[in-house]
Amino acid sequence: MVSSSTASSTRSQTPDDKHKLFFDYADKTQEALSTFTELKKCSYASKELGNSNSHDFIECDCYEEFQDGVNHACGEDSDCINRLTLIECVNDLCGSCGNDCRNQRFQKREYADIAVFQTQKKGYGVRAQKDIEAHEFIYEYIGEVIAEDEFRDRMIDYDHRGLKHFYFMMLQTGEFIDATVKGSLARFCNHSCNPNAYVNKWAVAGKLRMGIFANRKILKGEEITFDYNVDRYGATAQPCYCDEPNCLGFLGGKTQTDAASLLPQNYADALGVRPSIEKKWIKLMKANGEKILKSEVNNINVEFVKSLDLSPCESLDDVSKVMSVLLQADDNLIIRRLMERILLTKDQTMHYQIIKLHGYRCFNKLLGIFEDDSEIQLEILEYLNCLPKTTKNGIISSQIDKKVEELKEKPELTQVSDELLAKWRSFETYKRITKKDISESSHKKMDLRRLRLPPGWEIIHENGKPVYYNAQQQTKLHHPPNGVTKTFGGSQPSRPSTPLDSPSNGAISSKKRPLDAEEYEKKKKQRIEFQRKELERLKNEELQQLKDKLELEDQKKTELEKIIAEANQQKELEKQQKFKEQQEEEQKRQKKLQQSKGDYMLHKWNRFFAGFVPNLVRHYEKDLGKDHIKECARDIVKTLSSKELKKDPKKSPPPEPSKEKKAKVREFTKVYMEKFSQKYAQRKKK
Structure with a gap:
């Protein structure tokens, strides 16, 4: 600031x-x-300013948690992946967490x-x-x-x-x-x-x-x-x-x-930089007589960032800090160094957390940022290949598989891209657990919305019921695995894990009976057939969604064209109306100007004739009286001025009247006064 x-x-x-x-x-x-x-x-x-680099809106995987009419989903102590990565949930966009969750503080001005x-x-x-x-x-x-x-x-x-x-x-x-x-x-x-x-x-x-x-x-x-x-x-x-x-x-x-500080606080936290590290580097720079400068563009010291000896993410909090900055950062140096810290992380628990916190979306972003650097892209692809197996849902929603498909065009990335895509194809895609599933499972006295599962475990939908699934272990359980806790309202005691193939009579079997070859092949065929049908179903859903999307886009395009045509028509009408009004205004202005010029010329001729006409009628004052003489003089001046303007509206009177002009005026005045005297005498006689 x-x-x-x-x-x-x-x-x-x-x-x-x-x-x-x-x-x-x-x-x-x-x-x-x-x-x-x-x-x-x-x-x-401008509308381009302030845009987030996380691109499309990201949904969290929380569930509604209503108590006393308040939705407690995505709260401070929850595992909300949006809150952990500094993203707010938005009503009608975050599906499962419901409207008005606790992760809307900016929007609600709390x-x-x-x-x-x-x-x-x-x-x-x-x-x-x-x-x-x-x-x-x-x-x-x-x-x-x-x-x-x-x-x-x-x-x-x-x-x-x-x-x-x-x-x-x-x-x-x-x-x-x-x-x-x-x-x-x-x-x-x-x-x-x-x-x-x-x-x-x-x-x-x-x-x-x-x-x-x-x-x-x-x-x-x-x-x-x-x-x-x-x-x-x-x-x-x-x-x-x-x-x-x-x-x-x-x-x-x-x-x-x-x-x-040599870095903004969120960058320092994400890179694992402590104040003591900054002080030590500043002291070293001063001892060497070197200047300490920050970039005015992004407020970081480039040399300090380059000199950092990075460590892997050692806690879930570390992963949250790194992923939140990666989703928002726009500085390539910071992004590169944070990516290095991710690549150094080998702990599988951290890997699960990286995947959970929009990891595939982040890696898709990184592959795009470093599209001109095949070496960095190779590092990312090799790291992706080392991540543990999960469901395929995150890969599909992030569209990283499409990005990797494009990278196959680069010869140096073809092999690792093929290996990664083959690995992902073996992952299973499951329907997410829904509000209906939660309602149907309530009789089990286990609220699925409150469960915090151990790393690697997910809740999936299978045959109309929620199931606990670990893709890496390829294990499915009807009951929560060991180590599960509640995220709201205290912890949930763990129950003995019961595999799907174990007896369902409530007793824990001491040993599972091994399958013979025929049973094994039968189950294997059933599993393959189920996967085939599920894959076909997903493809049909994707095709239908694509078809619906294209139809919606065509409809929007038609509506937009209609709106544009109406707008253009309205604009043309407004333009014509404006032109008409401008013409009328110009006509009024010209008329007013002409009238103004005419009044001015009339005034000049009035002054011209008023200079000598009164003298020509003065000798009639004895018979007519002073008031009548003034009235006659004014009428004669106006009449003579009007005649001059009719002859030539643009002609101005001369500085002095000529003898001929005086003679004509005298003759006109004589005739006018004789007529007036006769009328006056007749009125007086009556």
């Missing part, structure tokens, strides 16, 4: 010496809201209770109004999503306008969130060298969104801060007032650059 507001807080009276509390400071939330335009969600300068207050050494800060638990969602960082060139233009513009506080946060390479003019209350969260919150990037309905989360339990009244962890993009370094023992003293400038 880039902000010229430093991350400080003044000490308030508090019984807790460890954390500073700000109960006594006035609530300035409404005042702060008046300083910017509040947005409910990010706005985008913000923590916060308030804005005024600090003593800087502008506004944000405090917690209630206790906030560790990793709880606090607020979304909202603003205008802009491209890098616009970001740099705004930096210059804001500087010229004298703005003291900038509120920029990098969204992904070449894209930034600007909350300076439009944003949310999250813009007031200040920097601290020892923060109690962190920023994480989530994919929500195909768009990337930045959220602020609690790093530890935050007490009521405590200020909420996070580490800006970026250079100043040319801005002047400012003092940091966070008052922490490890405070660097400045925010921005060389001091901050040298001492700050």
Whole structure:
């Protein structure tokens, strides 16, 4: 993030010496809201900005968990693969988990209770109004999503306008969130060298969104801060007032650059980088007199990333961190190094977790990113060949088999591609367990939605009933395998595993009777026939789906063409109407202009004749009176002016009347006055 507001807080009276509390400071939330335009969600300068690299929406494999009218599916303690990889579920797209699950915090704006207050050494800060638990969602960082060139233009513009506080946060390479003019209350969260919150990037309905989360339990009244962890993009370094023992003293400038983390926190976690590793590398670089620089594009130190000695994923949490970044990352160096960490991982339990957390989708993405590097593609294919056997569902949904089919065209990849595809063809495809299956299995006193199965085990649908299946061991059980636990409402005690071929009378057989050759062949033929029919059924379903999809696309195309034609017709009508209105307006304007010119010429001729006509009628004043003389003079002037305009509307009167003109006017005046005198005498006589 880039902000010229430093991350400080003044000490308030508090019984807790460890954390500073700000109960006594006035609530300035409404005042702060008046300083910017509040947005409910990010706005985008173009629709291409902010798109998630995970491409299509990814479904989780959780099930509805309604209690007291609330769906508890995909909760904090669940194994939701979307939540573990920082992807939010979306209503009507995530099928089995149901609508309004617990993994929709950004969409529902499930913000923590916060308030804005005024600090003593800087502008506004944000405090917690209630206790906030560790990793709880606090607020979304909202603003205008802009491209890098616009970001740099705004930096210059804001500087010229004298703005003291900038509120920029990098969204992904070449894209930034600007909350300076439009944003949310999250813009007031200040920097601290020892923060109690962190920023994480989530994919929500195909768009990337930045959220602020609690790093530890935050007490009521405590200020909420996070580490800006970026250079100043040319801005002047400012003092940091966070008052922490490890405070660097400045925010921005060389001091901050040298001492700050060399990677964003989510990248560091995914690569297994500890602060001690960063400090050791920085110390070594300084000893060698080398500069420590971060890329302005993605806020990473390239040399540091290249120097890392990576270790394999050693825990399920490690796998979650790596897979979440791989699904969202757009930097090839980070992607390559994370892929190396995956390739170093040999533990089969980790392999199952990698597959579960959209692994095949990730590997499909990697094969596309490194399409020009056959060596890396070969490494990926060989690694895929070493992964344990599972159901084929994940391979089909990720479409990685189609990608590998394309790679067969490369001679150096043909053999390994053929081997991998042959291996995948032996995998079985099963229908996913449905809500109906869950309802039908409820009499067994085992809620399938709450089960956390051991690595390698899945719940599949067979002959209308749910079955526990381990593809690697090729084992199917009617009852949960050993080691199963509940994900909600406590643990479920394990039951003795009962193979499908064991007696069904409830007793545990001491030894399974071996099959003779005839029985073995019979079962083998049954299994082959079942697989053949299942494969044929799946092919027919795929063909029907493809047919339906093509028909739907044709229908949409026809509707779109119709809409476009109607729009074009409407546009043409509007264009004609506009042209007609413009013509009418032009005619009115010309008419008005001509009228204006005529009035002007009439005025000039009136002035011309008014210069000498009154003198010609003055000697009639004795007989007619002064008022009648004035009226006659005006009528004569108007009459003469009208005659001149009829002769030539464009002709202007001369500066002085000629003798001939005066003679004609005198003659016209004489005739006019004689007629008027006669009429006047007649009226007077009557």
